[in-house]
Amino acid sequence: MIREERLRLILDYVNELDYCSNEQISKHLNIPFTTLRRDLTDLHNDSKLKRVHGGAKTIREKSILEAVLDEKLLTNIDAKKSIAKKAFDCIKPFETIFLDAGSTTFFLAELIKPELNNKIYTNSIINAQVLAKNGIKDINLLPGKLKVSTVAICGVETIAALSKYNFDLAFVGINAVDKEFNFFTTDEDEAEVKKIAIRNSQFAFGLADTSKNNSKSLVKFSDKSQIALINEEV
Template structure:
């Protein structure tokens, strides 16, 4: 296959699914990791894809477009894992927490699935299934019900009605985008309303989002940035974005593999 043909194939795969992972492209096209990375870099230079850690993201998504759970799962995996494990250190046995839908929050659920006597309120089908299958003693999962979205969230009036009766110590919220002006956003109007209801259940709101979410603005605002208590992100967040978070009065943890292994300082920051 010629380089131009290979790049056209990569572009087609990215546009079809919204994203593509380098390792998957290596397997599908039978070329080296370095070749795929060069192809993605060339496509990014031409403005056809967005190059991200570990893969490529489709360009030109409208603010109302919502990538599926599988497409988003392929992106920023190391960062999501570090964020999840750092945030998991905030969870004590016996706590009641909320977990919103999303791929980063799914990794967080994986990190806390063995915490005993934990009560989890969630509108995420994958999160509920993961925790149900863990079999951890005393763990209770409350799944809201509602209409299922492409991101495997349960949303709508049924979910909102269920959440109005519930109260949790801390909500771990995943978002489509973060912006100093627009706040936390999602491309789904109904999901925004459901996430607002999740926020209302919680005494503290902890946002789990990697640095690529900064500057992305979805159709609907969930809450302003100033309504967040703690942001757990990764060191890729730019200095300007960090300053905007600080100016909004939000505490911040920059999660790495190292910080994920040091639980006590994170609890003190929270």
């Protein structure tokens, strides 16, 4: 068995069981202990699995904790601006748009100009300020409770107000994207806002740079069957 094939089989087996002893792997794949120890060390050094005493375990998907918005605006700026430009290219004149709170939607808000005559609803005080600075006339800031860490408005009042409206487009922020392209956020109230915005839109887009790939957060709010993902690569 060639080395590349052997490493793939070891990794698949460990990921399937979460944890395997050296004896299990050796017996199941018919690999000598000396070869197996060398292979596990290589896979561990490549961060593909974690070698532990007597065996190996899968590397769990990382969990993303909520960062304050100021920090987010200084992280992966080029990627977020690239995503914002792609999202902006989806907007047509006179469309009604939901613009979610978040750092990537902040950069999208910077691109929207009054010449498009869009009606914009948002749950972000910062995005509303950016839009106003750009000269947008029809800005609708949703009511509700302010989440200080993200400067997002959410809660019962937000959900009640949002449920009344229909949108041509919705642009929602994503905190984490797992391997199956399920989309997550860090807060249950914000998840409900995203769900309603997606449901009430003709087309919905999720904005997330690739640093959020292969990760999970507290609440799943959508998946690839409901919204189109825009990142700096797609």
